Amino acid sequence: MPAILHALSIAGSMTWEITWALILGFALSAVVQAVVRRSTVAGLLGDDRPRTLALASALGAASSSCSYAAVALARSLFRKGADFTAAMAFEIASTNLVVELGVILAVLMGWQFTAAEFIGGPVMIVVLAVLFRLFLRDKLLREAREQAERGLAGSMEGHAAMDMSVRREGSFARRLFSAEGHTATAHVFVMEWAAIIKDLVIGLLIAGAIAAWVPDSFWRAFFFDGHPLAEKLWGPLIGPLVALASFVCSIGNVPLAVVLWKGGISFGGVVAFIFADLLILPILNIYRKYYGARMALFLPATFYAAAVVAGYAVEFGFGALGLIPHRADAKIPMSGVSWDYTTWLNIVFLLLAAALVHRFLRTGGPAMLRMMGGTPHAGRRTPTTDDGTGHGPH
Template sequence: MDQVGKALTIAATMGWTILWALILGFALSAVVQAVVRRQAVTAVLGDDSPKALAAATGLGMASSSCSYAAVALARSLFRKGASFTAAMAFEIASTNLVLELGILLALLMGWRFTAAEFAGGPIMIVLLAVLFRLFLRRRLVEEAREQADRGVSGSMEGHAAMDMSVTGPGSFWRRLTSARGFTAVSHIFVMEWAAIWRDIAAGLLITGALAAWVPAGFWQGFFLTGHPMLAALWGPLVGPLVAIVSFVCSVGNVPLAAVLWNGGISFGGVVAFIFADLIILPILNIYRKYYGWRTAAFVFGAFYLTMAAAGYLVELLFWALRLTPHARSARVVEAHIAWDYTTWLNLAFLALAAVLAARFAATGGLPMLAMMGGTPGGHDRHGDDGR
């Protein structure tokens, strides 16, 4: 029981440490989504040109950080005419190039990890585009589109169907501060939390268990820390595999990345691990439902190769720039909650969250949340057309 209590204490303390950053990130994401209409850019995603991939990346950065939502939204874009390559680029940007992820990485692991993530994301997108150009056959894309059009529901499809964006006349500030803009921000903010809180909670609990129960010697041996060259080669290969079996997606994998970094995984291995939220087992099953077995297998292979390659390239780039971190001092906190700046920030942002939640409830959001179930699976009850 003492060990269980220790694991829960670590999980709770780390959750308290990152709470304000999560609220800030989701609030900023909601603001962007509320004033940028998603359909406005789908017309430029019809091929795999640099322009289309840049648009897909920008759209993803302005979209959800939830892996399930990213996969469902990518399918919606694909069905509306986006190329398969652009849809997958959107997925990568939507889960790995978003504000909340960068904030948490800086908070728990340092700014160099944030820089690595934002450098590695475009690298992975370029590598994926090259792989798809070389090996993705038109027949496979046609099979995937036929399967996607059959209406097979999957996790977060209802989340993808939400479009609360405000795109009427007036300046950004005017639209944002209007009653409709306030309502849109509140709805997107609450539904984002409803979609992802289980993943964040799971990530914190897994992190607490690993930090409390797994001795440092195990990680050091597993990540070959006694052999620096082998460790650098091993890390990006094994990082995605750890992610696959951890079931933790999106922002929820940052605390676990901190544990792995302290345990000895290489810098490139951390980058590859964080990217791999798009190939965890539940999402691989969604690929199967959306696009069929053959396409799901192709996506898994292409993603794994590009995640590992991006990890290697980021490690080399940061080594050349002498920016590779060496101190294994990520914030896997065990201390008790104290009255410090973190507490005051949490209280301030909890007040902001309360205001948004109240607006959500006052404008008819609760029935929507109940109908959608507040969980990824519950969203299947909403339509399947992704509009």
């Protein structure tokens, strides 16, 4: 029992440490999603030119950070006419280039990891595009499209089909600060939390258990700590495999990344681990349902290779510039609640979250939440944005 309580205490301390950062990240993401209409996205992603992939990455970064929702939305874009490579770039950016991930990394591990996220993510997308250009055959792509058109449901299909963006015309500020914009932001905010909460809780519990129960000597031996070259070469290779075995994706793998970093995995290994959130076993099974068995083998192979290359790129690039932080600077929170800046930030952002949840509850949110696990018709706009005046969307 003491060992379990110790693990739960660490998980609770981690939760308290990152609460404000999560709320900030999801609030910023909700603001963007409230004014970006999904109906225009697929038409912008019709090829795999560099400009299109850059646009796909930007749109993905403004989208859901839930890995399951990102996979479902990428399939939806592919069915609507988006190029497959562009859809995959969108999917990767949706989970690896989002603000909330960068904020959490900075809070727990240092700004260098946030910089590595936003540098390594585009590297991974470029490498993936090259691999697709070299090895993705037309026959395999046709098979994948035929399977995708069958519309087999996967996790978070309903969430991916919901477009909660504002219909009102006008400037960004006018749309955002309208009553409809307020409602749309609240709905996206709560939906995003609902989408990731299970993975986040599992990730925190796993990280707490590993931090409490696995001795540092095991990690030092496993990651070749003390052997500089072997450590740098091994980390990006093993990081994605640890992610695959952990069953944790999206934001939920950051607490475990802290534990691995403190345990001795290399800087590039941490980055490759984080970028492998789309390779966990449940998502590989979704790839099989969405695109067929052959594509379900092709995607993890190319995603793994791209994550490894991105890990090596930041490992040796940041190392050459002397930007790799000291492990001692990262922290596994264990102190619980105390009156410091974290507590004050948590109070402020919890009040913001409460206001958004209140708006969500007053404007038909619970009914939408029940639909989220279902399979609304692709492309359907869910009637979510009652503006609080009784008139609904404009």
